[in-house]
Amino acid sequence: xxxxxxxxxxxxxxxxxxxxxxxxxxxxxxxxxxxxxxxxxxxxxxxxxxxxxxxxxxxxxxxxxxxxxxxxxxxxxxxxxxxxxxxxxxxxxxxxxxxxxxxxxxxxxxxxxxxxxxxxxxxxxxxxxxxxxxxxxxxxxxxxxxxxxxxxxxxxxxxxxxxxxxxxxxxxxxxxxxxxxxxxxxxxxxxxxxxxxxxxxxxxxxxxxxxxxxxxxxxxxxxxxxxxxxxxxxxxxxxxxxxxxxxxxxxxxxxxxxxxxxxxxxxxxxxxxxxxxxxxxxxxxxxxxxxxxxxxxxxxxxxxxxxxxxxxxxxxxxxxxxxxxxxxxxxxxxxxxxxxxxxxxxxxxxxxxxxxxxxxxxxxxxxxxxxxxxxxxxxxxxxxxxxxxxxxxxxxxxxxxxxxxxxxxxxxxxxxxxxxxxxxxxxxxxxxxxxxxxxxxxxxxxxxxxxxxxxxxxxxxxxxxxxxxxxxxxx
Amino acid sequence: xxxxxxxxxxxxxxxxxxxxxxxxxxxxxxxxxxxxxxxxxxxxxxxxxxxxxxxxxxxxxxxxxxxxxxxxxxxxxxxxxxxxxxxxxxxxxxxxxxxxxxxxxxxxxxxxxxxxxxxxxxxxxxxxxxxxxxxxxxxxxxxxxxxxxxxxxxxxxxxxxxxxxxxxxxxxxxxxxxxxxxxxxxxxxxxxxxxxxxxxxxxxxxxxxxxxxxxxxxxxxxxxxxxxxxxxxxxxxxxxxxxxxxxxxxxxxxxxxxxxxxxxxxxxxxxxxxxxxxxxxxxxxxxxxxxxxxxxxxxxxxxxxxxxxxxxxxxxxxxxxxxxxxxxxxxxxxxxxxxxxxxxxxxxxxxxxxxxxxxxxxxxxxxxxxxxxxxxxxxxxxxxxxxxxxxxxxxxxxxxxxxxxxxxxxxxxxxxxxxxxxxxxxxxxxxxxxxxxxxxxxxxxxxxxxxxxxxxxxxxxxxxxxxxxxxxxxx
Numbered sequence: 001x002x003x004x005x006x007x008x009x010x011x012x013x014x015x016x017x018x019x020x021x022x023x024x025x026x027x028x029x030x031x032x033x034x035x036x037x038x039x040x041x042x043x044x045x046x047x048x049x050x051x052x053x054x055x056x057x058x059x060x061x062x063x064x065x066x067x068x069x070x071x072x073x074x075x076x077x078x079x080x081x082x083x084x085x086x087x088x089x090x091x092x093x094x095x096x097x098x099x100x101x102x103x104x105x106x107x108x109x110x111x112x113x114x115x116x117x118x119x120x121x122x123x124x125x126x127x128x129x130x131x132x133x134x135x136x137x138x139x140x141x142x143x144x145x146x147x148x149x150x151x152x153x154x155x156x157x158x159x160x161x162x163x164x165x166x167x168x169x170x171x172x173x174x175x176x177x178x179x180x181x182x183x184x185x186x187x188x189x190x191x192x193x194x195x196x197x198x199x200x201x202x203x204x205x206x207x208x209x210x211x212x213x214x215x216x217x218x219x220x221x222x223x224x225x226x227x228x229x230x231x232x233x234x235x236x237x238x239x240x241x242x243x244x245x246x247x248x249x250x251x252x253x254x255x256x257x258x259x260x261x262x263x264x265x266x267x268x269x270x271x272x273x274x275x276x277x278x279x280x281x282x283x284x285x286x287x288x289x290x291x292x293x294x295x296x297x298x299x300x301x302x303x304x305x306x307x308x309x310x311x312x313x314x315x316x317x318x319x320x321x322x323x324x325x326x327x328x329x330x331x332x333x334x335x336x337x338x339x340x341x342x343x344x345x346x347x348x349x350x351x352x353x354x355x356x357x358x359x360x361x362x363x364x365x366x367x368x369x370x371x372x373x374x375x376x377x378x379x380x381x382x383x384x385x386x387x388x389x390x391x392x393x394x395x396x397x398x399x400x401x402x403x404x405x406x407x408x409x410x411x412x413x414x415x416x417x418x419x420x421x422x423x424x425x426x427x428x429x430x431x432x433x434x435x436x437x438x439x440x441x442x443x444x445x446x447x448x449x450x451x452x453x454x455x456x457x458x459x460x461x462x463x464x465x466x467x468x469x470x471x472x473x474x475x
Numbered sequence: 476x477x478x479x480x481x482x483x484x485x486x487x488x489x490x491x492x493x494x495x496x497x498x499x500x501x502x503x504x505x506x507x508x509x510x511x512x513x514x515x516x517x518x519x520x521x522x523x524x525x526x527x528x529x530x531x532x533x534x535x536x537x538x539x540x541x542x543x544x545x546x547x548x549x550x551x552x553x554x555x556x557x558x559x560x561x562x563x564x565x566x567x568x569x570x571x572x573x574x575x576x577x578x579x580x581x582x583x584x585x586x587x588x589x590x591x592x593x594x595x596x597x598x599x600x601x602x603x604x605x606x607x608x609x610x611x612x613x614x615x616x617x618x619x620x621x622x623x624x625x626x627x628x629x630x631x632x633x634x635x636x637x638x639x640x641x642x643x644x645x646x647x648x649x650x651x652x653x654x655x656x657x658x659x660x661x662x663x664x665x666x667x668x669x670x671x672x673x674x675x676x677x678x679x680x681x682x683x684x685x686x687x688x689x690x691x692x693x694x695x696x697x698x699x700x701x702x703x704x705x706x707x708x709x710x711x712x713x714x715x716x717x718x719x720x721x722x723x724x725x726x727x728x729x730x731x732x733x734x735x736x737x738x739x740x741x742x743x744x745x746x747x748x749x750x751x752x753x754x755x756x757x758x759x760x761x762x763x764x765x766x767x768x769x770x771x772x773x774x775x776x777x778x779x780x781x782x783x784x785x786x787x788x789x790x791x792x793x794x795x796x797x798x799x800x801x802x803x804x805x806x807x808x809x810x811x812x813x814x815x816x817x818x819x820x821x822x823x824x825x826x827x828x829x830x831x832x833x834x835x836x837x838x839x840x841x842x843x844x845x846x847x848x849x850x851x852x853x854x855x856x857x858x859x860x861x862x863x864x865x866x867x868x869x870x871x872x873x874x875x876x877x878x879x880x881x882x883x884x885x886x887x888x889x890x891x892x893x894x895x896x897x898x899x900x901x902x903x904x905x906x907x908x909x910x911x912x913x914x915x916x917x918x919x920x921x922x923x924x925x926x927x928x929x930x931x932x933x934x935x936x937x938x939x940x941x942x943x944x945x946x947x948x949x950x
Contacts, residue, residue, distance in 0.1 A: 054719075056715065056716075056719045056843060058723075059722075059842065059843040059844060060843055060844060060845075060846055063844040063845075087725075088722055088723070090842045090844060093844075114725075177689055177690065180686060180689060180690070181690050184686075184690075187686075189725070191668065191727060192668065192685070192686055193666065193667065193668040193685070210667075210668070210685050210686070210689070211655060211659075211662075211667055211685070213689065214652055214655060214685070214688065214689060215652065215655070215656050215659075240531065241531075244529075244531045247534075247563055248533075248563070250562075250589075250664070252666060252745075268745075269745040270727075270743075270744040270745035270747075270748045271748075272745075273745045273746075273748030273749040273751075273752055274748040274751070274752075276748075276749070276752040277748055277749075277751040277752035277754075277755050279752075280752050280755030280756045280758075280759060281755045281838070281841075283755075283759050284755060284758050284759035284762060284834065284837070285834050285838065287759060287762065287763065288762065288830045288831060288833060288834035289827055289830055289831045289834070290831055290834045290835060290838075294838065295835050295838075296835070296838075296839060296842075296844060297835065297839065297844075297845070297852070297853065297856045297857075298844070301856075301859055301860060301863070302863075304860055305860050305863045305864055308828070308831050308860070308864060309863075309864050309867055309868075311827075311831075312824065312827055312828060312831075312864065312868060313867075313868075313871070315823075315824065315827050316820070316824055316868060316871060316872065319819070319820045319823050319824060320820065320872075320875055322819070323816045323817070323819055323820050324816075326815060326816045326819070327813075327816045327879070330812055330813070330815075330816075333812055333815050334809075334812045337805055337808055337809045337812070337815075338802075338805070340801060340805075340808050340812075340815035340818065341798045341799075341801045341802045341805075342798070343815065343818065343819055344794070344797070344798055344801070344818055344819045344822045344931065344935075345791070345794045345795065345798050347819045347822070347823065348790075348794050348822065348823075348826075348927065348931075349787065349790065349791055349794060351823075352764055352786075352787055352790050353783070353787060355763045355764055356763060356764045356765055356783050356786075356787075358763060359759065359760050359763035359764070359765045360765060360770050360771070360772065362759070363756070363760065363765075363769065363770075363771075364771060364772065366756075367534065367565045367771075368531060368534040368535055369534060369535060369538040369565060369568075369771060369773070370535075370538075370772070371535055377772070378772065381772045381776075382772075384776055385776060385779055385780050385783070388776070388777075388780045388784075389780055389783060389784050389787065392784055392788075393784075393787060393788075393791060396788070396791060397791065397795075400795055404802070452823065456819065456823075460819075
């Protein structure tokens with residue numbers, strides 16, 4: 001938490017372009033000013049630039065720097081400003097920047113971050129870099145980070161902050177206030193709406209809303225004004241468990257304990273919402289075939305190419321399998337070449353219908369409205385919808401076929417096939433995520449390729465089989 | 476904010492199945508118990524069920540109810556418990572439930588929610604229902620909701636809460652404490668880590684961290700211990716503006732003022748993160764062809780079918796346009812029927828490659844790393860990647876073609892076409908979201924269909940033109 005009093009007194013200050021260089025846009029002038037300051041090793045100018053730049057432009061300008069420039073900038077800034085830069089960069093760029101500075105510089109920067117950001121970065125760095133950076137830190141700080149980084153990032157331990165206030169149950173309000181005053185600087189970044197009360201073994205005894213302290217006598221014991229037996233989660237609780245608690249109670253923070261009920265940290269509501277946003281981002285990214293981690297265009301070309309190819313290669317093999325159905329029916333196709341025009345349409349439209357069903361199931365899984373055991377309900381709902389949409393689409397494409405060739409049989413073959421395959425596609429699309437979830441596989445990753453392969457094979461088979469059945473009417 | 480002391484004293488209490496009905500899963504027993512309680516109009520049993528059910532099962536069980544059952548449940552529960560149910564349901568189900576109870580019941584329920592939830596639901600209800608429900612409320616409350624609901628949901632006004640503490644600048648700490656004590660019940664759900672200081676006209680003068688009050692003399696004026704000139708946004712600020720402030724300063728809350736600097740409300744960090752998560756959900760949903768609003772399978776069949784068909788119909792027209800390229804080259808296809816096997820592969824693989832590029836651009840736009848003015852950079856980066864991936868995929872499919880038919884020319888035509896079309900697809904995929912964003916259109920909605928149509932047309936044209944050029948070698 002930044003303190004408002006660290007801010008410039010005038011709200012709304014934004015960077016303005018140098019009026020002497022009218023050929024530049026303000027944004028280009030911004031970036032060029034930063035690059036010039038970096039090249040000249042002008043630390044005060046870099047600091048000034050950071051203070052003045054428009055927040056929306058900052059990430060863009062920093063992204064446009066080369067890795068060397070970014071590393072040099074971090075070195076020029078003090079650890080505090082550098083940590084500010086690091087926490088505003090997309091994680092991938094932050095990692096790249098930390099890897100390109102010396103370990104002791106990176107250690108200083110990481111030391112300034114919040115505990116959950118520290119652990120997240122160390123978790124994401126490669127082992128050698130993480131080891132070097134932790135080695136350059138205060139050993140106790142490094143130990144704390146190692147402990148947090150060891151948690152799965154989707155567990156309560158991976159979500160929690162270790163910056164919180166905890167007081168012994170025997171303490172009085174006066175002692176607590178004295179502690180807050182004495183450590184005002186350290187606590188400046190803490191969320192202190194709720195403090196926690198622990199016993200001598202560190203076990204969680206209660207929650208102490210700051211408000212209760214405002215109104216209490218200074219000689220009162222905190223155990224007397226705390227809320228006893230607070231809701232808590234263990235450090236190994238899953239993201240789903242944590243989300244369920246926040247859905248049930250509109251808490252701002254949730255204490256995390258170990259198996260012995262010892263207080264370890266606090267999860268904030270905004271961190272859960274942020275984790276949800278990341279999960280939704282991942283879902284979109286994976287559904288579009290960006291797998292193996294996030295991609296930014298600032299990453300090395302060959303890495304980007306290799307990651308994208310990995311997914312494309314699997315896909316092309318599936319595509320060839322599906323297309324082999326066509327190869328098996330070449331004679332039918334040769335007799336009725338018009339069918340070749342409709343094959344890609346049937347393939348694409350079935351894929352579209354199926355993906356709609358995948359999206360609805362994925363969303364219902366996220367909301368908790370559908371569980372894998374609801375497969376039958378999904379099947380009923382989707383098959384009815386598939387019938388309606390299949391008839392509509394089949395009629396449309398059948399009419400187009402008739403208008404083009406004037407052959408009722410061709411029209412029936414093409415339209416009927418699309419209708420049937422739409423039913424197949426929405427049923428498979430609706431069910432695949434449930435099956436993958438049940439099998440503990442990642443539905444976001446695999447649903448799309450499985451869906452399109454199955455629907456393509458099925459669609460090609462149906463249309464070419466129907467055609468071969470009425471071949472004499474088609475030629 | 477729920478108070479921890481409203482909770483059951485024993486953490487981890489979860490619903491258990493009735494041991495006398497071993498043929499049911501615990502979840503089915505849960506749901507059946509709820510339905511029985513509703514049918515028997517047994518309000519206490521319904522309340523008990525809500526208290527005891529496992530949080531992860533609650534939404535699922537409520538979703539399985541019919542609309543009538545859900546409406547009856549809301550009527551049986553008091554407004555407070557009913558509002559609890561409403562805020563845990565997905566918005567679509569919450570709206571359906573509110574529409575199916577009488578206006579005065581709905582008004583009572585909505586009155587128990589937080590100001591931003593109230594406004595969100597009223598905004599989403601149809602006009603008749605919203606009017607009836609607001610008419611059944613306390614007029615002043617209704618006026619406040621109307622004002623909030625009039626804001627765009629992605630504006631600062633649409634994101635803000637109106638539950639906050641504000642004190643006159645002339646007030647003393649003693650007066651503030653007395654106010655907090657006197658209104659403890661009303662403030663129980665407020666985030667009071669920060670209070671605000673206003674002048675007699677309501678203009679924002681400062682932020683008052685609760686901590687400062689803890690340590691201050693009771694006779695001190697709040698204007699003496701507040702942080703003056705705090706960062707604020709106006710009610711018309713966009714979501715992007717708000718996000719930029721939260722990215723720049725790690726605030727927990729941000730005051731919202733009108734054009735005259737009068738304090739209107741507070742945006743909490745977790746609300747911004749939640750809005751981000753919703754945006755990412757929308758992006759995924761729209762990219763998969765669920766447009767015109769969220770879909771749950773509990774919605775009426777014909778509505779679901781109509782919405783999905785609207786998007787599919789646009790798509791099938793685009794598909795027919797693309798396939799017409801094949802129809803124009805029927806003679807080539809007739810001569811080399813093997814090409815028909817490769818057309819769907821080229822179409823699908825180009826779509827996959829292009830969608831990867833769309834996803835990377837969408838992500839970079841969200842992160843602020845890429846802006847529409849970076850089109851040239853995107854084009855360079857994607858074309859290089861397209862060359863590598865195109866060569867790899869083209870070689871693979873060329874090898875398959877050669878293995879199948881033993882014709883080097885066929886292999887070159889098919890492989891070369893896929894290679895070229897991959898470059899086209901990634902360039903178009905990378906650029907389309909930037910162009911749409913520049914044209915103020917929604918990139919999530921339109922990128923996919925535009926991409927696949929263009930790449931299909933281009934791919935079919937390239938492969939059939941190449942084939943016609945070397946036709947004698949292929950037959």
